[in-house]
Amino acid sequence: MDIDHHAEELASALGVDKEEVKADLQNLLQYSVPLDEAKQSVRRKHGGSSSASDAAPLxxxxGDIGPNDGNVSVxxxxxxxxxxxxxxxxDEQTIREGELADESGVISYTAWQDFGFEPGDSVVIGNAGVREWDGNPELNIGAASTVGVEKETVETPYDDRIGGEANLIDLQAGDRGRVVDVRVLEVESRTISGRNGETTILSGVLADETGRxxxxxxxxxxxxxxxxSLRLSDVYVREFRGVPQVNLSEFTTLETLDEPVEVTDSAPRLKIGEAVDxxxxFDVEVLGNVLEVRDGSGLIERCPDCGRVxxxxxxxxxxxxDGEDDMRVKAILDDGTGTLTAILDHDLTTEVYGGTMEDAMAAARDAMDKEVVADEIASKLVGREYRVRGNLSVDEYGxxxxxxxxxxxDDDPADRAMAILTEVGA
Known part of the structure; x- marks a missing residue:
């Protein structure tokens, strides 16, 4: 984004110093204020009209909108x-957000006031700003934008997404205005420090027939x-600790369902490459061979305050x-499509090791080397195939x-090979 260009145009139109305008713009943009809203704010600050426009929107x-476009009409x-x-x-402000579509694609939007449109409406939006969000363009519909009714229905290949109904397995971080039918599997009340001081929230696990x-x-x-069993309307999805999380806001509506929502006891099994991509x-199953037991496995010590190693x-x-003794395993798993690190907690590690913490510490004392525990675990795991179920997080570290x-x-390798050959042949 060329801040200098926008600052120079604003400064010229307002008759004020460019560097002052640039500083005002940068201050707003660092808080993710949309560019068109930031420019309007700067205009108001310096006595300009908030309805001014830099150029006629295209x-x-x-499908043709890019993150570097200025203002557009759609x-x-x-x-x-x-x-x-x-x-x-x-200041606290209520926004509307979701997705728009035409025959060429889908785009997310944020509306900074209520323009009155509802899912299924066909509308003409004029002078909407474009910003980049998670690498993709997003429309910002603000005070300088116009919204009108389109008489002809806009036909799209995405009409099955109108209203936002979704299964849990299809939800992704960034989804907004979704509707889900779910059963509450776990719930607990917690007190956290929020923007308005201490507040009580509920957290837990939801499930449907596709996942959790x-x-x-x-x-x-x-x-x-x-x-x-509940129908939750107008939920949004954020990433928390590397996995999608369903969020119920003050605007979420809830309906108790008479029929129980069917849930699955199994997790979706994916190839490692598919899961990583x-x-x-949250709750996925993979199958792969243990290639290596990584450093930091076996006997470890954790901080008594935060639990970090x-x-x-x-x-x-x-x-x-003063560290607290613990055990864990960090095993590199591979299935030919990708790799990941499977992390086993204390209980799973003792099962793999075949002994208690006291047994492991005694073995380490006898050998005068803590690594004997990790070596013993590696001798049992490396080269064997394992089914692993749990929560997958992906970041810059892997x-x-x-x-x-x-x-x-206990899968039969011959049956699996035949299935792969059949898939390839198809």
Missing amino acids: TKRI TVRVLTVGTRSIVYQG LPFTDWKPRPDVKEGA AGGM IQNGQCRQHGEV ANLEADEFEES
């Missing part, structure tokens, strides 16, 4: 409308209780501490699967 198809079908409160320039996801209810509702996943008595956050289940595979 009329574009959604004719679209509204797929979803979500409502959420945010803090904007120090964690959730947070920011305005605790009494009907969100274990075992309840999909990003973080410590080295030489030093915690990255709390400095010098893919990690926090294992809930870890067991040697």
Whole structure:
């Protein structure tokens, strides 16, 4: 984004110093204020008209809009409308957000006021700003934008997404205005420090017949209780600890369902490459061979305050501490399509090791080497195929699967090879 260009145009139109305008713009943009809203704010500050426009917006198809476009006009079908409160320039503001579509594609939007459109409406949106969000263009519909009814229905190949109904397995971070039918599997009440001080929230796990996801209810509702089958309308999805999380806002509506929502006891099994490419996943199963047991496996010490693994008595956050003994395994798993690190907690590690913590520590004392425990674990795991189920997170450091289940595979290699050959032949 060329800030200098926008600052120079604004400064010239307002008759003020360019560097002052540039500083004002940068201050707003660092808080993710959309460019067109930031420019309007600067105009107002310096006595200019907030309806001023730098240039006539171009009329574009959604598929032709890029992150560097300025203002555009589009004719679209509204797929979803979500409502959420945010803090904007120090004030709480209600925004609308969701997805729009035409025959060429789908784009996310944020509307900074209620323009009255609903899912399924066909509308003409004029002078909408474009910003980049997670590498993709997003429309910002603000005070300088116009929204009108399009008489002819805008035909799109995405009409099945109107209204936002979705299965849990299809939800991704960034989704807004979604509708899900779910059963509450786990729920707990917690007190956290929020923007308005301490607040109580609900968190837990939701499920349907396709999978499971964690959730947070920011305005605790009494009907969100274990075992309840619910239709949740207008939820949004954020990434938390590398996996999608369903969020219920103050605008989410809840309906108790008479018929129980069917849930699956199994996790979707994916090839490792597919799971990693999909990003973080809550409750997924993979099958692969253990290639290596990584450093940091076997006997370890954790910080008593934060639970992080410590080295030489030093915690990255709390400095010098008296560590607490623990065990874990970090195993590199490969299936030919990709690799990940399966992380086994204390209980799973003792099962793999075949002994207790006391047994492991006694072995280390006898050998005068803690590494004998990791070596013993490696001798049992490396070269064997395992089924692993748990929560997958993917970041710049790689893919990690926090294992809930870890067991040697009993799949018949010949049957699996035949299935692969059949798939290739098809």
